[in-house]
Structure formats: structure tokens, C-alpha cells
Amino acid sequence: AQSVTQLGSHVSVSEGALVLLRCNYSSSVPPYLFWYVQYPNQGLQLLLKYTSAATLVKGINGFEAEFKKSETSFHLTKPSAHMSDAAEYFCAASHSGGSNYKLTFGKGTLLTVNP
Amino acid sequence: GAVVSQHPSWVICKSGTSVKIECRSLDFQATTMFWYRQFPKQSLMLMATSNEGSKATYEQGVEKDKFLINHASLTLSTLTVTSAHPEDSSFYICSARAAGEGWTEAFFGQGTRLTVV
Numbered sequence: 001a002q003s004v005t006q007l008g009s010h011v012s013v014s015e016g017a018l019v020l021l022r023c024n025y026s027s028s029v030p031p032y033l034f035w036y037v038q039y040p041n042q043g044l045q046l047l048l049k050y051t052s053a054a055t056l057v058k059g060i061n062g063f064e065a066e067f068k069k070s071e072t073s074f075h076l077t078k079p080s081a082h083m084s085d086a087a088e089y090f091c092a093a094s095h096s097g098g099s100n101y102k103l104t105f106g107k108g109t110l111l112t113v114n115p
Numbered sequence: 116g117a118v119v120s121q122h123p124s125w126v127i128c129k130s131g132t133s134v135k136i137e138c139r140s141l142d143f144q145a146t147t148m149f150w151y152r153q154f155p156k157q158s159l160m161l162m163a164t165s166n167e168g169s170k171a172t173y174e175q176g177v178e179k180d181k182f183l184i185n186h187a188s189l190t191l192s193t194l195t196v197t198s199a200h201p202e203d204s205s206f207y208i209c210s211a212r213a214a215g216e217g218w219t220e221a222f223f224g225q226g227t228r229l230t231v232v
Contacts, residue, residue: 034220043121043208043223044159090158102149103210103221107158 002027004093006106014114019078021109023065023091026072031093033074034103035065038088047089050074061085086113117143119211121224128199128231136194136227138209144189145211149221150182153206165192199231 007022025031032051036044048059055067065076074091091106118141128134138148147166151159165171165186173179181203183195192211196203206228210221 032220036223041125041206041226041228043119043225044210045223046220049220102161102164105158110156 002031002093002095002104004091004104004106006089006091006109008109009107010110010112012112012114013081015083016080019063019076019081019085019111021076021089021091021111023074023076023106024072025074025091025093027093027095029095030067030069031095033065033067034092034094035059035063035074035076036090036092038090038108040087044090047076081111081113083113083115086111117141117211117213117222119145119209119222119224121209121227123227124225125228126230128229130200130231131198133195133197134199134229136196136207136209136229138192138194138211138224140190140211140213140222143211143213145192146189146214147212148186148192149210149212150184150192150194151208151210153208153226155206159208162194196229199229201231204229204231 003026005024034049035047038044047063048057050057050067058064063078088108090108092103094103120139122137150162153159162177163171163173165184167186167189171184186192208226209224212221
């Protein structure tokens with residue numbers, strides 16, 4: 001069974017500092033990988049996705065993530081945090097193909113940005 | 116990106132009544148839709164997967180008769196919480212995916228906050 005692990009349920013950074021949110025997956029076959037952001041009482045918005053093309057993926061709002069097969073990781077980074085980045089972030093994985101498409105989510109990381 | 120609209124965004128109902136939540140794909144045909152439940156400060160829990168025109172597939176532990184899912188068209192799926200009780204209070208989120216290998220991600224609705232009193 002596939003699983004997604006997000007290290008750190010809560011990450012706190014200062015405004016302007018580097019943001020690093022960690023995600024590891026467990027799968028014998030590299031899955032599709034996604035990062036979503038959720039603001040309070042809202043649904044999920046896709047930040048970026050890895051679908052076996054380029055290993056360094058750039059997303060919206062200045063976020064990027066690098067797929068590292070040897071480390072089974074897909075960490076999310078942003079060079080300079082902004083107050084508006086404060087939200088819950090979810091890493092998710094899925095395998096291609098099949099009649100259904102299920103996302104396996106990590107438990108989420110709450111990012112707080114301090115002024 | 117594609118847009119998924121979920122309605123209502125919040126609802127309060129009395130214990131014992133039923134509540135229907137709609138999930139619509141506005142600019143694409145959603146062959147598969149997913150319903151999730153999210154408890155406070157927790158991740159999303161998949162409740163069921165529905166394919167247009169067929170019965171939904173429920174995850175283990177999810178009561179089929181409690182959470183009725185209908186996916187009658189390629190743009191609409193509904194979740195009905197029957198005989199709701201306070202423990203059904205939660206945040207419910209739908210997502211939708213179009214057919215075809217080019218569609219690798221699912222798009223999410225904005226969620227519905229259900230409070231049963």
C-alpha cells in the first residue's frame with residue numbers, strides 16, 4: 001500500500017525566510033506527486049505536481065519541489081516566505097492508470113509565518 | 116485550471132434530518148468524483164469514489180446507507196447525509212477528475228461545513 005509521510009505537523013518561519021516542507025512517499029513504483037494548499041474553511045488548491053517529466057517542478061506563488069527517487073522524497077520549498085503563505089499544506093501521491101484515481105494524502109503541515 | 120463548485124459552503128441542520136451536498140464540474144466532464152471528510156486539524160479521509168452512471172465505491176468503514184452518493188451526470192455528483200447526527204458534523208470536500216491520460220490531477224471543491232445540532 002502506498003503511503004505519504006509529511007515530517008513536521010507544524011512549521012514556523014519568519015517572513016522572508018526559506019520555507020521547507022518535507023514529504024516522503026513509500027511506493028515501489030514512483031507515483032504522481034502533488035502539493036496542495038488549504039486555507040481555513042476552504043478546499044484544496046493545487047500548488048504543483050510531478051508526473052515523471054522534469055524532477056524539479058515549479059508551481060504557483062513561487063513554490064517549487066524536487067522529486068528525488070533515491071530518497072523517495074518530494075519536498076516543497078519557497079525561497080522567501082510571505083505572510084499570505086500561512087496555510088495548511090498537503091502532500092499527496094497517486095499512481096497513473098486504472099479506472100479510478102485515488103490520492104493518498106499526508107497528514108498535512110501547518111505553516112505559520114511570523115512578521 | 117478546471118473549476119469544481121461545491122454547494123452549499125456551509126449548512127446547519129437538525130439532528131435526524133437529511134442534507135444534500137452538490138459537487139459540480141463547471142468546465143469539464145468529470146468521469147470520476149471523490150468525496151472526502153476532514154476532521155479539524157486532520158488530513159482528508161476518502162469516503163467514496165463515484166464514476167458517472169455507476170454505483171459508488173465506498174471505503175472501508177463508511178456507511179453506504181448513511182452517506183448516499185449519486186453521480187448521475189458527467190458534471191454533477193451529490194452526497195446526501197441521511198438522518199444526520201451531531202457526530203456527522205464535519206467538513207466535506209469533493210474532487211473531480213476528467214477522463215484521459217492528460218488529466219493527472221483532481222480538482223477540489225471549496226468544501227461544505229456541516230453542523231448538526
